[in-house]
Amino acid sequence: MELKYPKPILITPQVHGDARGYFFEPYNRNTFINKWGIDDVFVQDNESLSSRGVLRGLHYQIGEMAQAKLVRVAVGKVLDVVIDIRKSSPHFGSVYSYLLDDQKHEQLFVPRGFAHGFAVLSDTAIFQYKVDNFYSREHERGILYNDPALKIDWQLQPHELLTSEKDRALPLMQDAELFAHA
Template sequence: MKVTETFLKGCFVIEPTIYKDERGSFLLNYNKEEFIKNTGLNIDFVLENESVSQYGVIRGLHLQRGEFSQAKLVRVTKGKILDVIVDVRPNSETFKQSFSIELSEFENKQLFVPRGFLHGFAALEDNTTVNYKCDNYYNPDAEDGVIYNDTELNIDWKLNEDDIILSEKDHNLKVFTVFKLFLDQNSLL
């Protein structure tokens, strides 16, 4: 396993070792001891989610607030995504900075997203399947987020505007300025 920390502290790209022979391939997606050794983080994942999306679907940018905030370990089992995170930890040196990476079924890279980050992804192929582990349970009352096309964040989703597909919930997310004001007033993270 190769683990590389991004410029956003606590966020890691994880590349598992893939063993190939004439039968096919084998890889170990997650090993808690190796994860701790390579990241210094002792995370207990308690929830695992999976979504299937068509080309152009953007899911995000989401987070869970307060005691329900979540760290995530994201991987793609079919297709390809552009995975995007934004640091919204109030005292972070990289506050409001974003990081994006393409994750695909062929490279098997994973992205570890710590608590205190907005997270979203764009499906770059039809029938893309995304699987992610979370270290906390979902609470609908703690859900929050920022609209994908916020001009202050200025994220390039690698899609034509005409191809983008959003849920009604994602279409109605806040702009970053309103999110930050709410964050400042309520100490959400």
């Protein structure tokens, strides 16, 4: 089976800088289609502010409310983690980790069918993301961030991690409701 997006796509924008600072386009629909083949239509922007050690995830939505995300760090540095949870994917269960920061301005396109989370490695971080579908509490799902089967190195000591009660109650991947089809 051929997948539209076999894996997440790391996007390095062209940054124009001089003594005044820098300029770049975080999103240009034509560039995303022509350069990376990403034709998803984003419908909502989200932003979070977090301090060092905050871990958010691993989240996703299922069914008709599944979401693709375009994520970036406006301020700070995070370890961004995505997991292929599409049971029909040849990459099912693969864990991908990326360091995203405000220096390289890289972005990550996370296709539908991936769980997503991040941990803040800097003193603070402003994390921004676009989604191609609206939030739906009924379709929200997640996987426990420290599932031993996933072997994720969050690059912080366990006692440094600050997680929500909701995220600490998420199931292991083996018990989670996943995507049956890509």
